[in-house]
Amino acid sequence: MLQFIANGVVVGAVVAVTAVGLTLVYSILKLTNFAHGDMVTFGAYVALLLNLSLGLDIWWTLPPAFLAGALLGVLGDRLIWSRMRRRQAGSVSFIVASIGLALALRNLIVFFFGAQTQHFRLPVEMRQPLGPLPVKLTPDEVHVIVAAVVLFAGVHALLRYTTIGRAMRAMADNPSLSWVSGVDVDRVITWTWILGGGLAAVGGVLYGMIRPIDPNMGWFLLLPMFAAIILGGIGNAYGAAVGGVLIGIIQEASVMFLPAEYRLAVGFLAMIAVLLTYPRGLFGERSLT
Amino acid sequence: MAGGNTGGASGEALLEVREVWAGYHDLDILQGVNLRVERGRIVTIIGPNGAGKSTLAKAIFGLVRVRRGEIRFKGADITGAKPSRIVQAGLCYVPQERNVFPNLTVLENLQLGGYVLGARSEARIREMFEMFPVLQEKRHQKAGVLSGGQRQMLAMARALMLDPEMLVLDEPSAGLAPNVVEQVFQKIRDIHRSGRTILMVEQNARRALAMSDWGYVLDMGKNAIDDAGPRLLENPRVVELYLGTLGAAAGGRGSAGAEA
Ligand SMILES: Nc1ncnc2c1ncn2[C@@H]1O[C@H](COP(=O)(O)OP(=O)(O)O)[C@@H](O)[C@H]1O
Ligand SMILES: [Mg+2]
Numbered sequence: 001m002l003q004f005i006a007n008g009v010v011v012g013a014v015v016a017v018t019a020v021g022l023t024l025v026y027s028i029l030k031l032t033n034f035a036h037g038d039m040v041t042f043g044a045y046v047a048l049l050l051n052l053s054l055g056l057d058i059w060w061t062l063p064p065a066f067l068a069g070a071l072l073g074v075l076g077d078r079l080i081w082s083r084m085r086r087r088q089a090g091s092v093s094f095i096v097a098s099i100g101l102a103l104a105l106r107n108l109i110v111f112f113f114g115a116q117t118q119h120f121r122l123p124v125e126m127r128q129p130l131g132p133l134p135v136k137l138t139p140d141e142v143h144v145i146v147a148a149v150v151l152f153a154g155v156h157a158l159l160r161y162t163t164i165g166r167a168m169r170a171m172a173d174n175p176s177l178s179w180v181s182g183v184d185v186d187r188v189i190t191w192t193w194i195l196g197g198g199l200a201a202v203g204g205v206l207y208g209m210i211r212p213i214d215p216n217m218g219w220f221l222l223l224p225m226f227a228a229i230i231l232g233g234i235g236n237a238y239g240a241a242v243g244g245v246l247i248g249i250i251q252e253a254s255v256m257f258l259p260a261e262y263r264l265a266v267g268f269l270a271m272i273a274v275l276l277t278y279p280r281g282l283f284g285e286r287s288l289t
Numbered sequence: 290m291a292g293g294n295t296g297g298a299s300g301e302a303l304l305e306v307r308e309v310w311a312g313y314h315d316l317d318i319l320q321g322v323n324l325r326v327e328r329g330r331i332v333t334i335i336g337p338n339g340a341g342k343s344t345l346a347k348a349i350f351g352l353v354r355v356r357r358g359e360i361r362f363k364g365a366d367i368t369g370a371k372p373s374r375i376v377q378a379g380l381c382y383v384p385q386e387r388n389v390f391p392n393l394t395v396l397e398n399l400q401l402g403g404y405v406l407g408a409r410s411e412a413r414i415r416e417m418f419e420m421f422p423v424l425q426e427k428r429h430q431k432a433g434v435l436s437g438g439q440r441q442m443l444a445m446a447r448a449l450m451l452d453p454e455m456l457v458l459d460e461p462s463a464g465l466a467p468n469v470v471e472q473v474f475q476k477i478r479d480i481h482r483s484g485r486t487i488l489m490v491e492q493n494a495r496r497a498l499a500m501s502d503w504g505y506v507l508d509m510g511k512n513a514i515d516d517a518g519p520r521l522l523e524n525p526r527v528v529e530l531y532l533g534t535l536g537a538a539a540g541g542r543g544s545a546g547a548e549a
Contacts (some may be wrong), residue, residue, distance in 0.1 A: 182373040
């Protein structure tokens, strides 16, 4: 039992990191980005490239992966989303476009890296369970959890204590009032993508440390990510993080009773069960933080 | 129309709206609206619900696209300009609804109002707290939990952060209890006395026109009548057509009804 919870926390940490990015983009840009999962995959492959071809230690791939993800997010906005916003496209068009972008990204990844399953080159000792603990956790798994906590503390500090973070929360709260308050909206949008894309990519690297890497890994993570943000209260960044960990634990714990293939479905069922009791999610959907 | 330019031809026009057509999607709500506000004046726009009063305010601030016509502030063309440019030029706005950031604290709301000031906003926030002492008490509370009156005060303070020459207020007294309405109008008079030009949209027509230098009646997206504020109140057409229906319309929401 404890072991499953420990596994769940590890998976949940990854879901949390990626779901926070998804919910930031959703609440600030009002975009339900189905390509977010493939941005996660993209991050894993950036790290794979650096890890295998340059022999970079996996932890040193995190900053470049973050930058690459941020760049991908900002580029996507410049090329696609900003143009659609200017033409006042409807919300369905945005969703369809994001699914199109998801497919395009995945196919590009298959084209460049192949469809086969791959692994990071990790030092063997990192895969050995740690000493006398009640649960079996490898150093890498512990590092994943630590990384998620550090990332989340960073996001929290940025949203809470910086001018740009305050402007991001204001945009989520009341876009037109931010606009007429003189907020530099373009800058807020750019920062939202830097964070959203960067967190997706970094989440992908962390995910690649606890499971094999393949072009579908991010797409299948969409379901738990959405479950996490709905569970935590749509558009609430803290809720998304807690929701992510909860979904991870529920999924892993279900393996005790059900075949592992049902994991994703169990996470989603749990979300529906919670929504029947708390229709607005566990933490309400009012605010970004 | 000629009436739009008779707003006391003597003074300098601070804000001028000329033959503006604007609306949502492909529908023109404003159909050739004219407006002129001279420096130092209080000007009020009245008109039935749905006349396009809020749309006009949004058009001034670039929140709806102006398809035809021109808006000038201090002689410069601001038609379709970025809102950040307009507020930096000294024209600020208190929208009708959703005029605060409910999930941000009172202090953060003011910081947002002073976004373009950067570090200089600290001093200005202290001034706002002097002018609105209730906001200082509540500075660490979320704006969403304030009472209606406090929220309106915060909305005005946020818009005053940039020390604007002119303030546009869209229905500042809507939905407030009578004694709070009095406080809000008192604040508007204070703001005017501190040297600012005021343009307001009001359902509380009698109260607003009585303190205004000039008043405009807007109906179905067009200028209907305009005249000096108190004279407009005595205009039989206005009383019959607008104050009557306004009283009835606003009475339903419990604001101007008692006065009408
Ligand atoms: N966001 C919007 N989208 C479409 N139509 C709108 C929108 N806002 C207002 N309208 C319409 O524009 C007209 C004028 O509205 P408004 O300017 O708010 O009137 P007023 O402030 O004079 O009561 C109304 O018919 C209203 O239904
Ligand atoms: Mg209105």
